Amino acid sequence: MPVLEAHDLAKAFGGHRAVDGVSLALAEGEILALVGPNGAGKTSLLNLLAGQMPPTSGTVRLHGVDVTALAPSHGRRRALLRSFQNGGTFGRLSAVENVALAAIARGEHRSRAEAAARAALAEVGLQPVADWRADTLSGGQRKLIDFARLLVVRPAVALLDEPTAGVSPAIMDVMRAVLLAERARGLGAIIVSHDLPWVFDLCSRVVVLAGGRPLAEGGPDAVAADPAVQEAYLA
Numbered sequence: 725m726p727v728l729e730a731h732d733l734a735k736a737f738g739g740h741r742a743v744d745g746v747s748l749a750l751a752e753g754e755i756l757a758l759v760g761p762n763g764a765g766k767t768s769l770l771n772l773l774a775g776q777m778p779p780t781s782g783t784v785r786l787h788g789v790d791v792t793a794l795a796p797s798h799g800r801r802r803a804l805l806r807s808f809q810n811g812g813t814f815g816r817l818s819a820v821e822n823v824a825l826a827a828i829a830r831g832e833h834r835s836r837a838e839a840a841a842r843a844a845l846a847e848v849g850l851q852p853v854a855d856w857r858a859d860t861l862s863g864g865q866r867k868l869i870d871f872a873r874l875l876v877v878r879p880a881v882a883l884l885d886e887p888t889a890g891v892s893p894a895i896m897d898v899m900r901a902v903l904l905a906e907r908a909r910g911l912g913a914i915i916v917s918h919d920l921p922w923v924f925d926l927c928s929r930v931v932v933l934a935g936g937r938p939l940a941e942g943g944p945d946a947v948a949a950d951p952a953v954q955e956a957y958l959a
């Protein structure tokens with residue numbers, strides 16, 4: 725059974741269909757790249773999958789359970805962790821507090837959550853700044869906080885929105901290493917990215933969206949060679 729499934733998802737804003745009939749299934753341990761030109765509907769699709777907004781129509785299932793109408797904080801959505809394009813950190817909290825909060829929100833005791841957060845921050849190379857306020861960190865370091873959260877929460881599914889946008893090659897390498905290690909223990913991930921070389925190297929499958937609809941789907945090499953995909957990007 726797929727760990728995450730979307731069936732015929734659609735989202736209309738007024739008359740504009742940002743997501744227009746998308747179905748997909750993510751297997752355990754699968755990394756799926758979700759790509760497409762600006763405005764294709766990628767972030768909207770992640771929002772629908774994560775429960776950040778209700779779809780106009782269609783369903784989302786997590787481990788076979790219909791979670792379409794459930795809020796992101798609902799217990800039945802615990803298996804899913806989502807990151808945001810512009811970072812999801814609380815600036816006035818330290819890095820360790822930001823990471824620990826994710827574990828506390830899932831029922832972990834405060835002291836154990838902090839210990840786990842420190843270990844995870846060390847794993848992504850943020851140990852020296854673990855007690856710094858998040859708003860004093862670089863954009864790339866703040867994005868690594870999302871990866872430390874991933875290590876603490878160990879979700880079945882991660883939805884990552886533009887993790888590498890504006891980050892250094894060294895941080896991109898850390899992100900890659902974390903994702904490969906977590907994939908080996910069964911993590912499934914959908915990664916929205918405009919950094920095609922980085923994400924194509926990591927994923928086993930690519931879904932291309934254009935105008936809210938799936939334009940192409942397949943292995944990274946086949947998708948990269950698809951003339952319709954090249955045209956959509958040039959357009």
Ligand SMILES: Nc1ncnc2c1ncn2[C@@H]1O[C@H](COP(=O)(O)OP(=O)(O)OP(=O)(O)O)[C@@H](O)[C@H]1O
Nearest residue numbers: 737740741742760761762763764765766767768769
């Ligand atoms: N809350 C909203 N209200 C109205 N329109 C919206 C809203 N969110 C997104 N849209 C529109 O839906 C379409 C898809 O936007 P979305 O952000 O999902 O695309 P994207 O593929 O993630 O784009 P990008 O790569 O530029 O981040 C766009 O035309 C956008 O303007």
